Amino acid sequence: MALRTIREEGDSILLKKSRPVTDFNKRLHTLLDDMRETLLQADGVGLAAPQVGVLRRVVIVMDTNREELTPEEQIIELINPEIVSADGEQTGQEGCLSVPGVYGIVTRPEHVVVRAQDRFGNSFEVEGTGLTARCFCHETDHLDGHLFTEKAERILTPEELDELNSQE
Ligand code: ZN
Numbered sequence: 001m002a003l004r005t006i007r008e009e010g011d012s013i014l015l016k017k018s019r020p021v022t023d024f025n026k027r028l029h030t031l032l033d034d035m036r037e038t039l040l041q042a043d044g045v046g047l048a049a050p051q052v053g054v055l056r057r058v059v060i061v062m063d064t065n066r067e068e069l070t071p072e073e074q075i076i077e078l079i080n081p082e083i084v085s086a087d088g089e090q091t092g093q094e095g096c097l098s099v100p101g102v103y104g105i106v107t108r109p110e111h112v113v114v115r116a117q118d119r120f121g122n123s124f125e126v127e128g129t130g131l132t133a134r135c136f137c138h139e140t141d142h143l144d145g146h147l148f149t150e151k152a153e154r155i156l157t158p159e160e161l162d163e164l165n166s167q168e
Contacts, residue, residue, distance in 0.1 A: 001037045004052035009099045009147065018048075018055045018143040021079050024121040028058070032077055032119055035060050040071055044097045046135040048142030051098050057081065059139035063132050076126060078116035081140050085113045090130065093156065093164070094138060094148045103161060104152025108134045 007013055021028060031054060039047040039060060049058040059081055062074040088110025095103045112133045115125050128136050138148055149155070156164065 001033045003041055004034050004038045006038065006042060006047075006051055006097050007053055009149070011098075013050055013053055013055065014098055014142070014147060015145045016050065016055055017145050018050055018057045020057050021117075024079070024117070024119060028056075028079070029119055031056070031058060032060070036072070036075055039075070042097050045131065046139045047097065048139045050142055050145075057143045059143065061128070061132065061135045061139055063128065065128075065130065065132055077119055078114060078126075078136075078139075079119065079121075081114050081116040081136070081143075083112050083136065083140060084115045084125070086133075086137075087111050090134065091153075092134070094134065094152070096138070096148050099147060099149060101161075102149065103156045103164070104148060105154055105156070106134075106148055106152050108137045112136050114140075 035047050035052060038052060045064060046061040049056045057080045059078045061076050063076055066074055086109035089107060090110045091107040093103045094106040110133060111129045113125055113127045114136050117123050
């Protein structure tokens with residue numbers, strides 16, 4: 001496994017649409033393993049392949065609702081993910097490893113169901129609520145070249161960020 005460099009806002013790759021995965025091969029597994037390591041090292045909750053410079057429909061999301069699991073075990077791998085249903089609404093702060101130090105207020109569904117394939121090409125469905133639902137939406141947006149800053153109602157001010165940091 002190897003750490004990959006996380007691309008940051010201003011890099012045009014983040015604005016491009018990713019292509020579906022058709023070969024569930026060693027190359028895909030290496031990408032997933034590297035993404036897992038990169039996400040854990042960056043202490044994030046989700047990562048999409050374009051964020052590491054690969055325009056393929058691959059994301060990983062941490063199911064932080066499952067507190068009984070280790071961070072490594074919380075990671076859900078989603079190949080060719082599609083949000084097949086969404087309901088409810090949540091409005092809250094959101095950030096992105098590709099937009100460091102910036103947080104915005106974004107409204108997302110409270111609950112989503114995602115259909116995807118695993119690393120071997122098997123189809124499955126997974127659902128998420130709260131932060132996990134937010135993360136599924138945020139990461140699948142990356143695959144279509146969208147960043148959360150486009151959807152944010154507003155960006156937090158430096159004072160609000162200070163307050164946020166002091167709470168942690
Ligand atoms: Zn992001």
